[in-house]
Amino acid sequence: MLERAEIIRQEYLRHDKKFPHVWCPGCGNGIVMGALLRAVHSLEIDKDEVVLASGVGCSGRMPTYVDFNTLHTTHGRALTFATGVKLAKPELTVITVMGDGDATAIGGNHFIHAARRNLDLTAIIINNSTYGMTGGQYSPTTPFGSISTTSVYGHVEHAFSIAELAVTAGGSFVARGTVYHASHLEQMIKKAIQKRGFSVVEVISNCHVQHGRRNKLGGAVEMINSYKENAVTVGKAEKMSPEELEGKFTIGVLADVEKPISTQEYQRVIVEARRNAEKIAKEKEKNRVKRYE
Amino acid sequence: MVTSDQQKRILLQGNEAVVAGALAAGCRFFAGYPITPASEISELLSVKLPELGGTFIQMEDEIASMGAVIGASLAGTKSMTATSGPGFSLIQENLGYACVTEVPCVIVNVMRGGPSTGLPTSPSQGDVQMARWGTHGDHPIIVLAVSSVSDCFSVTVKAFNLSEKYRVPVIVLSDEVVAHTREAVALPDADQIRVIDRIAPDVPPEWYKPYADNNRGVPDMAAFGDGYRHHVTGLIHDDHGYPTQDGKEVEKFIQRIHRKVSKGFQEIQVIKTHDMEDAEICVIAYGSVARSALRAVRDARNQGVKAGLIQLVTLFPFPRKSVDSYLRQCRVAIVPEMNMGQMSREISRVNQGGCRIVKHNKIDGHLISPEEILKHLITV
Structure with missing residues (x-):
């Protein structure tokens, strides 16, 4: 285990150039980054073949620290850039990492359309229920009644369930994990990268500094431990009553379906378009010859 | 006596000539969103690009289109989008990203009456200052205008060439009249067209500094997947591409991206x-x-x-x-x-x-x- 950690540290981090990182002590982002790097390492994908794109926010800083082809885009737009990269070079493994506000508020439209479109992309969404970097304003996943810097009297809106949203929008593979279940998370990310088609991993994570502190959820340790208490595997949840599921959330694979991947389908379009163009060119040539005869 | 030039003459619409120019310049990726009077560019490229092994995609909006265009260019493919006023407003966000990350790309804006949804689809030239100053912050940009169908071809080629050479987004301003006017034009043969490509690094990957200055002021550009793993960010960055807040580095960077365009002024200015x-x-x-x-x-x-x-x-x-x-x-x-x-x-x-x-x-x-x-x- 220690050996693997050392390989990850030496091989995958831009250790000399970009550390220390900007994340607060106890932040879940590092756990997600570790799980991602271990997943890529175990899949033995060449670093030159991996593109990691992010949006803006705390999660947006992750690509800076890792030794792939990395792309820190504009707020909410990581998936649009990733779409361009993937279509231009389909052989690359393109992964995006986003936050909850990034992916489902400002980038919400891109997110559902990426799921509908079904390109071969992987989206990791770190859901910490707040806009951490800007000071703890309410996000699309801030629970009803929660205190944030823009809902000091308690939040009056309702939260998205990101994984369920991804399932409904048409994601080929959708899973949820938490920063408590680190090796489970690694497995989910590994499966998501392996899956051909649009895959989503929602990661329940802690922002004890902005969200936890204001809502008396404790520090990093208490918050991360609460995921252990409240997470129920998908299989187990099926056997539980709605009352038993009150305050709980599911982890594991929520959807894993097979459907045509648009990246591949477009290769068929290229073949057909070329065939059609050749046919038209031949006909033109035939008509030209006829005219001369 | 019919000259060979007359033989080659074809009847083209401005928007169609833009497509011909883009393809001749090596454009192999287009992302866009439907909008009149620019839609013919999308429609035609959706047929022509796959014939050449390129890619067309219709995105969910113009913000996404511009993101995809930049992504494809970073992966080494010459890319463009085409739109009109309302879409041009949405493009501004990622246009600024292309300026600061120095990603070559071409944006065609077929101008219609504004502001807002405005006057669809009557001609206008109301987006001229926006093309220069639409995205926030001090940024270099090149804006070209077309006045005829043959311009639509040659100026689009020039737009790609300047964009690749200076690593700066180039905006082609068309308008509803030019876009929809049909004229007989003789397009030059492929071997008559000068096509400029971005310069790839020739140093080993471990020596590569993606944003280092050189005598052109335009850093060599590696594509994702070519072995030069590097970082691209919309934050102001140092020679390595990593974010920096160091005043000296910041000033050096902003000065350089402006200087590279000033240096090429003689070639860029056309009347x-x-x-x-x-x-x-x-x-x-x-x-x-x-x-x-x-x-x-x-x-x-x-x-x-x-x-x-x-x-x-x-x-x-x-x-x-x-x-x-x-x-x-x-x-x-x-x-x-x-x-x-x-x-x-x-x-x-x-x-x-x-x-x-x-x-x-x-x-x-x-x-x-x-x-x-x-x-x-x-x-x-």
């Missing part, structure tokens, strides 16, 4: 002149209005007025050096525009009281006619 040798009165025009202006100048000459035309192809950086001497030569410069006077501001700024500037602004959704311009030429 076309007609009858300017002995002109005492000139018309300075661009886009479809330049066509009306040319007719007006010829009519004025027939009436004995020493008139001439300066057609601006490059709008920004403003072709000051080319226009300057003519402003000193002429008594009056007439600036007809389908807006409230966006380029005449620029011309007045350069002119600094040299000759009299007469504005002619039309904002009713109709093209300025030769007669309107002629009236000025014979009365001023």
